[in-house]
Amino acid sequence: MKKLTLSLATCAAVLLPLGAITLPTAAQAQPSIFIQTAPPPPRAERVPPPRRGYVWAPGHYEARGGRYVWVRGEYVRARPGYAYRAPQWQDRGGRWEYRRGGWDRDGDGVPNRADRRPNNPYRN
Template structure:
C-alpha cells in the first residue's frame, strides 16, 4: 500500500502474438522507496484461463498494487478467493464438484 500514485504507464510496443503465449504489458512496481518500471514479458498460456494484468487501484487516497495472475472464469476475482470457481452458479461451499472441468 502506497500513498504516492504510480507514474503514468510508459508506451511499449506490444510484439506480434505468439502461439501458446500471453503478453504481459509493462507496469510500475514499488521497490524500496520508489516506483520502478518493469518491462513487458511473455508467459506461457494456460488453457481455460484468462490472464489478469498487474494494476494499481486507489482506495481512499491509498494506492494498492494488484498483481497479475490467472483467472479461470474471467470475473476478475483471483480463483483462490472466488466464490464460484467453475462458474456453474453454485457457490463453492455448496458445490460437490467446485472445479468441474466439464461445466457448460
C-alpha cells in the same frame, strides 16, 4: 545458558500480546501493498508480434524500496481455460493499492483460491 533462555522467554511473553511478532497465516498469503503517492503513467511499449501459445503481459510499475520501478512487458505461456489479468494500481481513498496479476479461471476478474491454484508452475 538458563539466564539467556529465561530472558528470551520473557521478551517473547511481553512482545506477543503487543503484536510485535506476527506469524504468517492464510490471510497473509497475498499481502496488499499500499503507497501514498500515485504511480507514474504507464510507459509506451512496443509489443512484439504475437507468439502462438503465449499471452502478452503488459509492463507495469512495482513498488520497491519506497519508489516505483518499471517492469517491462513480456510474453507468458498461455493456460487453456484461464484469462490473464495484468497487475494494476487502484486508488483507495488517497492510498494506492497494488494488485498482482495472474491467471483467473472462474471469470470474476480476481486471481484467487477459487481458481484451483492457477499459479503453480508444476501444474500441467
